[in-house]
């Protein structure tokens with residue numbers, strides 16, 4: 001069956017340096033895909049490439065990105081701009097930067113509605129105030145009259161979440177949406193994201209370092225390392241029956257009093273231009289062939305894919 005959104009075999013470079021290699025992942029309507037991996041593994045780049053907003057020097061050099069029946073790599077900038085905001089939305093990792101610095105939040109909401117239609121401004125404002133209230137932003141009217149620089153990081157994060165949700169997108173990219181929030185607000189945001197899926201069938205690409213958030217929210221999990229997907233599948237398979245040595249270490253590294261220390265190294269230097277498994281320098285199970293050959297992403301059990309010669 002055709003997926004709502006799928007990335008197939010995507011390569012991304014910044015300048016001449018490969019950053020993502022052969023990345024494939026997808027979501028159905030209403031599905032939440034959790035993307036985990038250490039800093040620099042390529043999670044944000046996967047999101048920005050999907051939205052067509054890679055930074056300077058960044059380009060997709062191979063593969064395909066499909067939304068419904070459209071190949072996004074073939075759309076014009078104007079067509080991509082129309083998709084972003086209404087059908088596909090982003091909660092950015094650094095929300096302060098995602099707002100215009102010298103325009104009030106209300107005017108930015110107005111602009112969003114003007115570009116993407118659907119709601120009247122009054123309806124959008126009511127919807128925005130209701131979402132803000134639910135995620136513990138009590139003084140919504142005052143916030144709409146504020147500039148981003150007048151808000152704390154956590155407030156900006158919540159306003160950007162409300163703004164991303166206001167048009168009930170079909171697909172939401174959320175890059176560390178809870179990282180700047182305290183635990184109570186994290187719970188509210190997680191609850192709102194789950195409600196968005198329930199009410200509108202919104203699919204979510206959720207990047208998080210927090211395995212608790214991923215294991216609570218995600219249906220499917222992708223584990224990234226060195227710009228590649230090392231393990232992919234239904235959450236219960238990947239988290240409860242992790243097969244890749246890196247995923248095992250990642251799960252083992254979640255703090256707990258009664259667990260043995262991880263084997264191998266969690267984070268090791270990885271030259272993305274060199275042959276061999278990206279995790280070869282950190283893996284305690286590596287053999288000679290891991291230095292020379294790249295393992296493929298193989299289906300180890302139904303619906304559970306692993307990139308390792310020894311699984």
Ligand SMILES: Nc1ncnc2c1ncn2[C@@H]1O[C@H](COP(=O)(O)OP(=O)(O)OP(=O)(O)O)[C@@H](O)[C@H]1O
Nearest residue numbers: 014019037038039040041042043044045046055056
């Ligand atoms: N604008 C850029 N120019 C050059 N290289 C970049 C740029 N943005 C990202 N990279 C490189 O791409 C790689 C992947 O970065 P990315 O931000 O996607 O990782 P990440 O997994 O999201 O990390 P984090 O968890 O810290 O956000 C890193 O090696 C990074 O240095």
